[in-house]
Amino acid sequence: MAEPLLDVRNLKVSFPTDDGLVKAVENVSFTIERGETLGVVGESGSGKSVTFLTVMGLTNRKSAQVEGEIIFEGQDLLKIPVEELRNIRGSKMAMIFQDPLTSLHPFYKVGDQIVEAIRTHQRTSKKEAFDMSVDMLRRVGIPRPDERARQYPHEYSGGMRQRAMIAMALVLNPDLLIADEPTTALDVTVQAQILDLIDRLKEEFNAAVVLVTHDLGVVAEHCDNIQVMYAGRAVEYGTARDIYYNAHMPYTWGLLQSITRLDLSGSKDRLKPIQGLPPSLIFVPPGCPFHPRCPYRFDPCDKVVPELLPANGHHASACHLPLADKERIFQEEVMQRS
Amino acid sequence: MSVEVNERPGDVTTAQHPPLVKLVGIKKHFPITRGIIFQKKIGAVHAVDGVDLEIHQGQTLGLVGETGCGKSTLARVLMKLYDPTEGQLFFDGEEYTKFGRNKMRPLRREMQMIFQDPYSSLNSRKTIGAIIGDPFRIHRTVAKGKVKPEVQQLMELVGLNPEHYNRYPHEFSGGQRQRIGVARALALKPRLIVCDEPVSALDVSIQAQILNLLEDLQEEFNLTYLFIAHDLSVVKHVSDKVAVMYLGRVVESAPGDTLYRNPKHPYTGALLSAVPIPDPDLARKKKRIILEGDVPSPIDPPSGCRFHPRCPRAQFPKCLEDDPELLPHHEGQLAACHFPLEDESILEAIDVAEEPEKAEASTENPKPA
Numbered sequence: 001m002a003e004p005l006l007d008v009r010n011l012k013v014s015f016p017t018d019d020g021l022v023k024a025v026e027n028v029s030f031t032i033e034r035g036e037t038l039g040v041v042g043e044s045g046s047g048k049s050v051t052f053l054t055v056m057g058l059t060n061r062k063s064a065q066v067e068g069e070i071i072f073e074g075q076d077l078l079k080i081p082v083e084e085l086r087n088i089r090g091s092k093m094a095m096i097f098q099d100p101l102t103s104l105h106p107f108y109k110v111g112d113q114i115v116e117a118i119r120t121h122q123r124t125s126k127k128e129a130f131d132m133s134v135d136m137l138r139r140v141g142i143p144r145p146d147e148r149a150r151q152y153p154h155e156y157s158g159g160m161r162q163r164a165m166i167a168m169a170l171v172l173n174p175d176l177l178i179a180d181e182p183t184t185a186l187d188v189t190v191q192a193q194i195l196d197l198i199d200r201l202k203e204e205f206n207a208a209v210v211l212v213t214h215d216l217g218v219v220a221e222h223c224d225n226i227q228v229m230y231a232g233r234a235v236e237y238g239t240a241r242d243i244y245y246n247a248h249m250p251y252t253w254g255l256l257q258s259i260t261r262l263d264l265s266g267s268k269d270r271l272k273p274i275q276g277l278p279p280s281l282i283f284v285p286p287g288c289p290f291h292p293r294c295p296y297r298f299d300p301c302d303k304v305v306p307e308l309l310p311a312n313g314h315h316a317s318a319c320h321l322p323l324a325d326k327e328r329i330f331q332e333e334v335m336q337r338s
Numbered sequence: 339m340s341v342e343v344n345e346r347p348g349d350v351t352t353a354q355h356p357p358l359v360k361l362v363g364i365k366k367h368f369p370i371t372r373g374i375i376f377q378k379k380i381g382a383v384h385a386v387d388g389v390d391l392e393i394h395q396g397q398t399l400g401l402v403g404e405t406g407c408g409k410s411t412l413a414r415v416l417m418k419l420y421d422p423t424e425g426q427l428f429f430d431g432e433e434y435t436k437f438g439r440n441k442m443r444p445l446r447r448e449m450q451m452i453f454q455d456p457y458s459s460l461n462s463r464k465t466i467g468a469i470i471g472d473p474f475r476i477h478r479t480v481a482k483g484k485v486k487p488e489v490q491q492l493m494e495l496v497g498l499n500p501e502h503y504n505r506y507p508h509e510f511s512g513g514q515r516q517r518i519g520v521a522r523a524l525a526l527k528p529r530l531i532v533c534d535e536p537v538s539a540l541d542v543s544i545q546a547q548i549l550n551l552l553e554d555l556q557e558e559f560n561l562t563y564l565f566i567a568h569d570l571s572v573v574k575h576v577s578d579k580v581a582v583m584y585l586g587r588v589v590e591s592a593p594g595d596t597l598y599r600n601p602k603h604p605y606t607g608a609l610l611s612a613v614p615i616p617d618p619d620l621a622r623k624k625k626r627i628i629l630e631g632d633v634p635s636p637i638d639p640p641s642g643c644r645f646h647p648r649c650p651r652a653q654f655p656k657c658l659e660d661d662p663e664l665l666p667h668h669e670g671q672l673a674a675c676h677f678p679l680e681d682e683s684i685l686e687a688i689d690v691a692e693e694p695e696k697a698e699a700s701t702e703n704p705k706p707a
Contacts, residue, residue: 043541043542043543043544044512044541143631157632158405159632160632187404187405187568188568188569188570188609188612188613188614189404189608189609189612189629190404191612191614192611192612192614192626192628193628193629195614196626196628214541214542215542216542216616217542217571217614217615217616218614219614220614220615220616220617220618220621221614221615221618221621221622221624223618240618241618241619244616244617244618254543255542255543256616257546258542258543258545258546259542259546259571259616260545260546260549260569260571260572260574260575261571261615261616262570262571262574262598262610262613262615270550270553271546271549271550271575272546273543273544273545273546273547273550274543274546277511277513277514
């Protein structure tokens with residue numbers, strides 16, 4: 001097997017604060033292949049955004065303590081100098097954020113912002129770069145792109161701004177696109193358009209995509225693999241089918257049961273939310289970080305940290321329950337929503 | 339148990355009691371002016387443009403639509419935070435369209451609001467005891483010395499620790515803040531609560547907690563909700579009846595299940611088909627009605643049917659010229675469309691899991707390789 005595009009090994013990120021050390025990411029490892037879409041799911045504060053900000057080199061090197069390895073196309077991004085990282089970021093990997101209004105500069109025309117992104121990394125004339133950005137705006141489905149490129153972000157609607165962000169991210173043909181909650185601020189209709197667009201462009205550019213989200217409902221259709229994160233740790237990893245049809249971790253069950261579903265009749269059934277609140281990342285509970293909220297906890301849960309162990313193939317979960325119990329509980333309780 | 343709840347016929351109560359809230363022909367236009375001293379009106383934003391609604395005691399009416407369709411404006415008109423440009427408002431049979439500040443005051447006790455953003459809707463300089471207690475002080479429904487125990491009782495009711503009476507909003511998470519908002523809305527024992535996107539800003543797991551809380555409170559106090567959201571699956575989960583808005587108009591309204599199984603308006607169909615399904619196999623099979631473009635500007639809404647520029651079924655010149663009326667289809671279902679969706683086209687686009695059992699069966703057989 002060829003080496004993966006991105007190989008993250010034992011990543012730890014923590015931030016010293018006045019109140020104590022915030023352990024935002026604890027021992028997270030995963031790989032992404034070319035052409036793959038990885039979904040990363042978890043609540044606010046689960047470390048999903050910090051993980052990928054660190055991959056992009058966007059966590060402050062002075063204030064954040066980062067350990068582990070982030071191997072992207074054969075080189076460890078944590079060991080290379082900042083200038084080199086800057087060359088990679090933007091051209092070989094790009095990121096789009098949740099709120100397209102705050103991530104576009106309000107004073108500059110959209111086209112010019114894309115031109116700047118191009119000319120930072122490539123020697124092209126302004127004219128050429130402008131043509132490239134118009135062409136890219138067309139490819140992400142913005143009507144009348146030559147006019148639109150000369151407009152300011154406030155003249156765009158929310159969905160269009162997100163398209164413009166995607167255009168900017170993809171204009172240099174990156175190998176890895178990280179989308180951090182790309183559709184959370186958007187209407188469902190626009191959400192569907194944007195996710196389809198990301199899918200289509202992924203094929204076109206032969207890139208890998210990471211979709212970071214808090215809503216398991218959104219990513220079912222678009223992801224090959226899914227990683228569930230909780231309190232800075234990866235607690236389950238598997239294919240989309242593993243996660244939706246055979247999840248092994250009580251936290252994933254909780255997420256699945258919290259979704260309001262349109263496709264099931266009788267959805268006036270009560271939802272089964274996860275009880276309690278996510279833990280503070282300064283005082284992470286001992287043992288399994290999920291045990292205070294877990295209805296299935298038993299003896300070792302509050303003492304021993306469960307490791308992320310593969311059960312069959314590469315479907316892995318960090319939970320002390322025996323595999324047979326996990327499968328039984330999932331079939332009997334989680335699948336019986338309707 | 340769910341089936342009975344679902345099929346609780348909203349129409350039985352309809353016949354016997356007048357609706358708690360009734361809106362007739364509501365319009366709200368915001369003028370656009372030019373000039374500094376001599377302001378000249380040069381146009382208007384037609385935020386709400388002719389809406390009739392009825393909500394019955396103890397029921398939940400869901401209101402869905404994309405950003406900018408006028409759903410929040412409508413809610414604010416209902417609360418009399420805006421005066422309607424045209425139309426009449428009734429609460430419990432009494433018209434309050436022209437009520438001034440003083441006359442509105444007793445009515446304000448009856449209707450309360452929960453807002454979308456739990457961060458900006460709470461005063462960050464007040465303790466939550468003061469925030470939840472404010473309604474008591476303003477309306478003087480509770481003696482001064484009794485405010486604290488009342489507030490603590492409310493806090494307990496919505497699942498907050500009463501000992502946190504003296505804390506400030508920043509000490510709470512998003513979900514807990516939304517609980518504070520709910521407690522404040524409940525303080526005056528209202529009959530109607532307008533929930534404007536109450537869970538859109540929350541994580542899914544917390545969303546479910548708040549939805550359950552709202553459901554419990556409704557049962558306990560026989561509350562009536564107007565529930566506004568852009569997420570159809572959330573709205574369907576909580577609502578007895580759902581109204582779909584597009585560009586200031588209601589284009590379709592029906593009981594939740596009918597709307598999902600048998601939408602008539604192509605816009606409803608498109609909204610439904612865009613809702614993500616948390617099931618990879620079904621989601622990949624599903625066909626989509628993709629809407630092109632964005633919602634047109636409400637300053638100059640399209641002629642005829644307002645949806646015609648984006649409608650996959652539009653036929654010319656009828657849809658361009660003729661403004662469709664809301665006509666009855668199934669029981670309790672109204673839709674405003676000249677060429678409503680027929681059943682097959684809906685099946686193709688959205689109805690992928692008619693019976694949940696079928697969906698589950700297909701998921702159990704093939705083990706992932």
